Amino acid sequence: MDQPVILIAEDEPIVGLDLCDTIAEAGYLVEGPHADLNSAMLAFQKRRPDLAILDIRLNDTVVYPFAEKLIAEDVPVIFHSGHLPLDEVDARFPDAPALSKPCPPGEILSQVHSTLNPCDQAADEPMIDAATPDAQTV
Template sequence: MPCSHPNRELLLVEDEFFVALDLQDMAEEAGFSVDGPYATVSEALTVAADRHVCCAILDVRLLDGEVGPLADMLYANDVPIVFHSGHVDNAELEKRYPEATICMKPSSPTRMKQILLELAS
């Protein structure tokens, strides 16, 4: 599902500090502005309710639980999602979010950048 917004603002939800910094740097190099990183579902939900982002990179397990409520909200609003996690049940995510992209940790920055650029085109 390609991004339908003209802006290139990306929502980044990742609770591992260094992983979040790497993803932020990669996204900014690809021409995105990054909203986040957010380490909790509750914080990201509060922010995402008032923002219109182009796409989102979501870790599945965060400091305060599973990312499901946030992913549900984004998916309902047609925001392209990239799940980026080492703790993921691909079959469950594919069933629940068939248009989402799943990228297992660790992933190469080149691959992640390619995914984002495809979503923004």
């Protein structure tokens, strides 16, 4: 099986390199970090990623139009930002997870895994048997 490709768009050099290292050490192929929107868009055009992790602002450019393009092409997006307008992100991208910086590596990797493997997440949820009465009605 091919390793999933993760596109990373992050304009803070240390954060970008740390994020790329975290993702690569977990066994994913990394495309990035891309510090500006044009670079990220060119990378997307050259090779379609399996997932994109996007800072909301890249050098004062908002990435929402790029995120919309990725989602339209069935590329899931995770927002990763220190200035996260949660209400705005939730309204525009209700299915895209959003992580606030600083975010622990384990949390990032957990979100990457669950975004790439939504069936695994569903399997982890408890099953409710309709034939079994719940404790409150007994």
